[in-house]
Amino acid sequence: MVNVVLGGFYGDEGKGKIIDYLAADADITVRYSGGNNAGHTIIVDGVKFAFHLIPSGILNKGTKAVIGNGVVVDPKVLIEEMKVVEENGYSVENLCISNKAHLIMPYHIAMDRLLEELRGNGKIGTTVRGIGPTYCDKYERSGIRVGDLLSAKFEDKVRENVARKNDIFRLYGREEFDAEEIIKEYKGYAEILKPYIMDTVILLHNAISENKKIVCEGAQATLLDIDHGSYPFVTSSSPCVGGVCTGTGIGAKYLNEVYGVVKAYSSRVGEGPYITEQKNEIGDTIRELGHEYGTTTKRPRRCGWLDAVALRYAVMINGLTGIAINHLDTIGKLDKIKLCVAYNYKGDVNMDFSTDQEYIDECEPVYEEFDGNFGDISNVKSRKDLPENAKKYLDRIEELAGAPIKFIGTGAGRENMIVE
């Protein structure tokens, strides 16, 4: 059984909560894309863990936590996270890192920063974790993979890459890198990571043949996908369902449930089109009620209404079998709630989502209004027991999205969730 949890919109939808729930009895949790640009917080026995790279399953004894080949790995960050896990009395023995995952090198981070500066007003608003430049090298075929850390060719690969990157840094008057220093630093990381590096494709396929339960853990989200998102304001990987296959080596026929996570409102960090954004008091209220500040960069998130047109697109692109809606309690604190049900493109009212900036700039969101004031719903355990106002809102979302709602977040805690 292979289930997928991925973000429906622009990330930060609270995927961690659904992943945690599914990971509780999973044999394996696996990250398939992105790197430490992601962030999720898990609270276990009162201890708060903020992971950026390590899959959630690490805290469950007996669950393997796999970093798949589609991920880009900053070994320094990974080792810091491993330390935090161990310092809190947990083990990292179940960590498995794909030998084919690409390494984020110090020059990738410097390049991310340089490129953002050069873009000026057209900046993407990246997390400056070196994600884009690492994927660039991967596709340009000069990348250094985790498995290379253990190879005799590692040193030469670093020297070659550093020489080429320094040519660029020199051109822009930036500090150059010393290959020997990087080699020394990364060899230290190799010593620590060696026991966890393996061919994770074999591991995953052995598990599939034994009918084990695997949860594929998305990072970022559908509208940040390099192909299907609002390019160029996207990340450099494939958070959509296709990324599961390429980023883990699990073929499409093995996938069972694909859950898309959204919030009962929406948010976005970084630049790019966002048709339901509320750059006003409502957006500010949502931000404060939902604590919408980045886990990774602490940036205040842009906030707005839920966009059912975009949700329908996420259902379509990912073949979602179910939707998870978080923060129903948060939106229920407002008196009135708006839901975007269509786009009005110069008088043509339709549900055709587009990532084309110029098209979206010409579109007006068409809203339906719902009554809020849901009251305290944190302990409700069944959708039918929710207040009428909440039910009406959810029913309409489901009708427009074209996929069933399977999870409803009713509060901050792990236990504040309705599972249908």
Ligand code: IMP
């Ligand atoms: P990058 O992934 O750091 O290259 O950033 C590219 C875009 O994706 C920026 O707009 C980031 O803010 C956004 N982004 C990357 N990771 C996340 C995430 O985990 N949640 C939300 N937005 C993200």
